[in-house]
Amino acid sequence: xxxxxKSTLEFDxxxxxxxHGAVGGKKEAEGPLGAQxxxxxxxxxxxxxxxxxAEAQLQKEAVTIALRxxxxxxxxxxFILAGDLLNQCISSTFGLMDFQIxxxxxxxxxxxxxxxxxxxxxxxESGAAEKALAVTSSHFCSAERQFRLPxxxxxxxxPTAQWTATASGCVLVGTGGPVEIRRGLAGKIxxxxxxxxxxxxAAMAPAAASSIFEFLEDTHTRPEDYDGIFTGDxxxxxxxxxxxxxxDNGIDLRPVHQDCGLLLYDRxxxxxxxxxxxxxxxxxxLCGHLLRQMxxxxxxxxxxxxxxxxMSPTSQQQGLAxxxxxxxxxxxxx
Amino acid sequence: xxxxxKSTLEFDxxxxxxxHGAVGGKKEAEGPLGAQxxxxxxxxxxxxxxxxxAEAQLQKEAVTIALRxxxxxxxxxxFILAGDLLNQCISSTFGLMDFQIxxxxxxxxxxxxxxxxxxxxxxxESGAAEKALAVTSSHFCSAERQFRLPxxxxxxxxPTAQWTATASGCVLVGTGGPVEIRRGLAGKIxxxxxxxxxxxxAAMAPAAASSIFEFLEDTHTRPEDYDGIFTGDxxxxxxxxxxxxxxDNGIDLRPVHQDCGLLLYDRxxxxxxxxxxxxxxxxxxLCGHLLRQMxxxxxxxxxxxxxxxxMSPTSQQQGLAxxxxxxxxxxxxx
Numbered sequence: 047x048x049x050x051x052k053s054t055l056e057f058d059x060x061x062x063x064x065x066h067g068a069v070g071g072k073k074e075a076e077g078p079l080g081a082q083x084x085x086x087x088x089x090x091x092x093x094x095x096x097x098x099x100a101e102a103q104l105q106k107e108a109v110t111i112a113l114r115x116x117x118x119x120x121x122x123x124x125f126i127l128a129g130d131l132l133n134q135c136i137s138s139t140f141g142l143m144d145f146q147i148x149x150x151x152x153x154x155x156x157x158x159x160x161x162x163x164x165x166x167x168x169x170x171e172s173g174a175a176e177k178a179l180a181v182t183s184s185h186f187c188s189a190e191r192q193f194r195l196p197x198x199x200x201x202x203x204x205p206t207a208q209w210t211a212t213a214s215g216c217v218l219v220g221t222g223g224p225v226e227i228r229r230g231l232a233g234k235i236x237x238x239x240x241x242x243x244x245x246x247x248a249a250m251a252p253a254a255a256s257s258i259f260e261f262l263e264d265t266h267t268r269p270e271d272y273d274g275i276f277t278g279d280x281x282x283x284x285x286x287x288x289x290x291x292x293x294d295n296g297i298d299l300r301p302v303h304q305d306c307g308l309l310l311y312d313r314x315x316x317x318x319x320x321x322x323x324x325x326x327x328x329x330x331x332l333c334g335h336l337l338r339q340m341x342x343x344x345x346x347x348x349x350x351x352x353x354x355x356x357m358s359p360t361s362q363q364q365g366l367a368x369x370x371x372x373x374x375x376x377x378x379x380x
Numbered sequence: 381x382x383x384x385x386k387s388t389l390e391f392d393x394x395x396x397x398x399x400h401g402a403v404g405g406k407k408e409a410e411g412p413l414g415a416q417x418x419x420x421x422x423x424x425x426x427x428x429x430x431x432x433x434a435e436a437q438l439q440k441e442a443v444t445i446a447l448r449x450x451x452x453x454x455x456x457x458x459f460i461l462a463g464d465l466l467n468q469c470i471s472s473t474f475g476l477m478d479f480q481i482x483x484x485x486x487x488x489x490x491x492x493x494x495x496x497x498x499x500x501x502x503x504x505e506s507g508a509a510e511k512a513l514a515v516t517s518s519h520f521c522s523a524e525r526q527f528r529l530p531x532x533x534x535x536x537x538x539p540t541a542q543w544t545a546t547a548s549g550c551v552l553v554g555t556g557g558p559v560e561i562r563r564g565l566a567g568k569i570x571x572x573x574x575x576x577x578x579x580x581x582a583a584m585a586p587a588a589a590s591s592i593f594e595f596l597e598d599t600h601t602r603p604e605d606y607d608g609i610f611t612g613d614x615x616x617x618x619x620x621x622x623x624x625x626x627x628d629n630g631i632d633l634r635p636v637h638q639d640c641g642l643l644l645y646d647r648x649x650x651x652x653x654x655x656x657x658x659x660x661x662x663x664x665x666l667c668g669h670l671l672r673q674m675x676x677x678x679x680x681x682x683x684x685x686x687x688x689x690x691m692s693p694t695s696q697q698q699g700l701a702x703x704x705x706x707x708x709x710x711x712x713x714x
Contacts, residue, residue, distance in 0.1 A: 047507055049458070053482055055508055096698050124383070125566060133467040134692035135487045143569035143703050148387055150495060150566055151487035151690070153469045161484060165499075172506030173381050174389055192694075232459060232484055235477035356485070358468035360526075364430050369477050 047171050051264025054231045061170035062223030062380070064118070064177070067111030068334030069104055070326075071186070071212030077311045082334040083213075084111045090187065090212050098132060101185035101214075102141030104326070105130070108216035108333070109145065109181055116218050120145040123218070124175035127162040129153045130183050130325055131210075132192060137183050147179065155354030156250075156279055157233070158182040159215055159329040160373035163350075164230040166219040167375070176220060183214035184324030193243070193359060206245040208281045208307055208323035209316075215329025217337075225340050229265065229376040233257040235356060237369035243362055247284020247307075247320055250353040253370030254280060255291030258351055261374045262297065269302045275349045276336060277372070278328025279307030281321030284353075306331035306352075328352040340379040350375045381505050385598025388565045395504035396557030396714070398452070398511070401445030402668030403438055404660075405520070405546030411645045416668040417547075418445045424521065424546050432466060435519035436475030438548035438660070439464070442667070443479065443515055446550040454479040457552070458509035461496040463487045464517050464659055465544075466526060471517050481513065489688030490584075490613055491567070492516040493549055493663035494707035497684070498564040500553040501709070510554060517548035518658030527577070527693060540579040542615045542641055542657035543650075549663025551671075559674050563599065563710040567591040569690060571703035577696055581618020581641075581654055584687040587704035588614060589625030592685055595708045596631065603636045607679045610670060611706070612662025612686045613641030615655030640665035640686075662686040674713040684709045 047057045068083045075086035085107060092103040105128065113120060126145065128138035129152035138151060154161035162180030169175040187197055189210040195201040219227070236256050240249040254277050262268060269275060280288055285305045292299045306328040307321035332350055339345040353372040362368075381391045402417045409420035419441060426437040439462065447454060460479065462472035463486035472485060488495040496514030503509040521531055523544040529535040553561070570590050574583040588611050596602065603609060614622055619639045626633045640662040641655035666684055673679040687706040696702075 049508070049510075053458075098694055098698065124387075129485075129487060131468075132692070133694060134465075134489065134690065136690070136692045136695045139569060139690040139703055140695065140700060143571055146568050148566035149569050149705060150499070151463075153463060153485035153487045155468065165484070168506060168508050169502065172502060172508070174383070174502050174506070176383075232482035234480050235473060235483050237477055356468065356470070356473040358466070358470045360432055360467060361470045361474065364432065366474060369473055371483060 053260055054229055054264035056229050057171045059171060060226035060228045061167045061219050062221060063225040063337060064218040064220045064223040065112045065116035066333040066337050067108040067216045068330045069107045069214050070330055074211060074213050077316060079310055079335045082338055097185055097187040098136060101137040101183050101188050104214035105137055105141035105181055105183045108214040109179060112216040112218045120147050123147045123177045123179055125150055125169055126179040127152050127165045128181045129158045131155060131189055154371060155356055156323055156325050157352040157354030157371050157373050158325045159332055160350055160352035160375050163217055163375050164373055167227040167230060170219050178219050179216060181216040182325040182329045184210050184326035186210045186212045189324060203319055204244040205319055206283050207319045208246055208279060208321050209318035210324035211310060211322045211327035211330060213326030213330035215333035217333060224380055225337060226378045226380055227375060228378045231257055231261045231374040233372040235369045235371050237367050239367045241367050245283060246323060246355045247281040248287055249355050249368035250370035251280055251284040251287035252291060253372040254288050254351055254353045257372040257374050259295055269297060269299050272302055272349055273345045273347050275299060275303050277305045278331060278352045279321060279323040280305050280353060281307040283320045346379045348377050350377060387594055388563055388598035390563050391505050391561060393505060394560035394562045395501045395553050396555060397559040397671060398552045398554045398557040399446045399450035400667040400671050401442040401550045402664050403441045403548050404664055408545060408547050411650060413644055413669045416672055431519055431521040432470060435471040435517050435522050439471055439475035439515055439517045442548040442550035443513060446552045450552050454481050457481045457511045457513055459484055459503055460513040461486050461499045462515045463492045465489060465523055488705060489690055490657055490659050491686040491688030491705050491707050492659045493666055494684055494686035494709050497551055497709050498707055501561040501564060504553050512553050513550060515550035516659040516663045518544050518660035520544045520546045523658060537653055538578040539653055540617050541653045542580055542613060542655050543652035544658035545644055545656045545661035545664060547660030547664035549667030551667060558714055559671060560712045560714055561709060562712045565591055565595045565708040567706040569703045569705050571701050573701045575701050579617060580657060580689045581615040582621055583689050583702035584704035585614055585618040585621035586625060587706040588622050588685055588687050591706040591708050593629055603631060603633050606636055606683055607681050609633060609637045609683045611639045613657040614639050614687060615641040617654045680713045682711050684711060
């Protein structure tokens with residue numbers, strides 16, 4: 047692989063996506079992409095006795111599906127890269143430990159799917175791995191009580207708030223699959239001082255703008271060179287701010303941009319306010335929807351740009367702003 | 381790079397450590413390695429108004445020192461790999477964002493120094509990076525209140541408990557430095573059912589045994605081939621269990637093994653019970669002590685095996701055991 051421009055990696059022998067698994071909950075099943083998930087669960091406890099254990103189970107299911115589709119056993123996977131939103135990433139630990147695959151915990155908040163995919167790609171292209179798994183998850187109920195309010199409280203949500211997806215997505219990276227990972231960029235942390243935890247889209251938009259702008263500069267490409275530029279998850283508010291940030295740089299993203307947080311749900315009908323969010327949102331949209339479209343030839347060349355808000359309730363309570371980060375991965379159907 | 385045996389990576393053109401920075405608090409300054417830290421702080425608030433901000437500042441100081449020693453500006457570093465024990469890794473986010481280096485958050489609990497060093501090495505050898513930083517931290521006060529009890533409560537500690545180090549260590553990986561990273565192994569999660577959060581050493585010992593055993597098997601080497609095998613942080617209880625686990629496999633680690641948690645403090649005089657712990661413990665011992673000894677020729681060929689307990693207070697309260705992980709890095713002085 048080589049570095050092009052300031053920050054972009056280009057893979058000379060591009061690793062590919064061998065298989066993918068996407069699982070979701072009841073609300074995700076009822077959304078516009080519901081039929082594209084490999085598996086959805088009407089009972090979002092997944093028969094577990096805590097929301098955290100249910101979320102761990104989502105990761106386990108997604109990995110199991112990806113492995114089954116590829117016909118690969120866990121003993122033939124060299125690394126698993128995983129992370130989630132829960133404190134100390136316990137969904138990943140408890141969901142994945144039974145696979146007994148060398149484990150590299152990642153933390154990128156809702157950018158985790160792009161980060162794990164980028165790292166898995168680097169490991170495969172470098173020869174460190176023949177096959178590597180990238181996986182992440184979120185669960186509405188575990189996220190609400192950890193980051194916001196107990197569910198029982200029934201707090202009212204503000205119009206800028208996003209709905210944490212109950213979902214997990216998993217990708218198996220190796221050689222010989224139908225979709226190549228051609229380029230990637232790891233983002234820098236951006237903090238423009240947004241402090242409203244009910245407006246994560248605004249907090250993350252500057253990071254998305256910065257990483258997408260840098261990627262386009264480095265690769266001497268323009269938005270119209272791609273069939274789609276998919277952010278995840280800026281929602282409605284963040285997407286509009288992203289357009290403004292890009293306009294300032296003379297780039298119009300509107301014709302090719304879509305946001306995973308706006309694809310996963312029917313915003314009006316499903317009452318999700320500004321859209322979806324959570325690691326599982328962009329992971330589910332990538333693994334359930336985008337990769338299927340690429341395999342069917344409906345999308346050929348896309349940028350997957352997952353965004354994360356690197357905050358905690360503690361940093362919030364201590365008056366700090368919400369820094370964002372965005373990692374970019376270019377996917378090309380062969 | 382190539383894979384040898386089942387899980388070990390061998391670097392054909394081994395990346396090296398260009399520089400390192402280690403900072404610590406008052407207790408660390410008073411310990412046997414106190415004089416070897418680049419900087420220690422008698423006031424462990426570091427003039428910040430919260431323990432979390434103080435911990436973030438530790439990472440910032442460690443990175444600043446490593447960059448200064450190498451004469452490298454942050455704009456010439458391609459990636460920074462960092463993580464910590466705080467929820468959502470906020471020490472790393474807030475401590476490092478001003479450097480504006482592409483950021484890849486890592487979560488390996490107290491194994492984070494080995495994990496970030498391994499990832500930085502892979503990035504450099506693969507050509508993804510020319511230079512990459514690996515950094516982690518912990519702070520006694522932020523860890524106590526998050527994982528255990530409010531400091532003000534003055535709870536009594538059990539004899540098997542370890543003392544979370546107030547420290548940060550940072551390594552700059554690139555080419556041409558005096559210490560090579562020759563091989564590495566990412567560990568699998570091990571869970572033998574230990575549930576006592578005041579006995580992390582016991583929870584992590586099986587992971588250390590598993591990773592060290594696998595590394596020795598893969599490389600066809602024996603403990604006596606190394607000048608030292610340094611775990612971090614098993615403490616007294618975990619170290620004894622590690623010996624027992626290895627004895628079961630016919631390997632006697634005692635002649636070459638030391639534990640970072642037992643090196644950082646004078647266990648009796650400093651009242652740290654079973655020893656030190658926390659991401660900053662093995663990071664501080666590596667960056668303050670071991671790498672200096674390697675540069676002076678006192679150690680030539682070592683294994684650095686940082687261990688992590690992948691639990692959270694939530695998983696604990698829900699009755700789950702404490703899974704452990706251990707990553708191994710082989711360092712050789714040129």
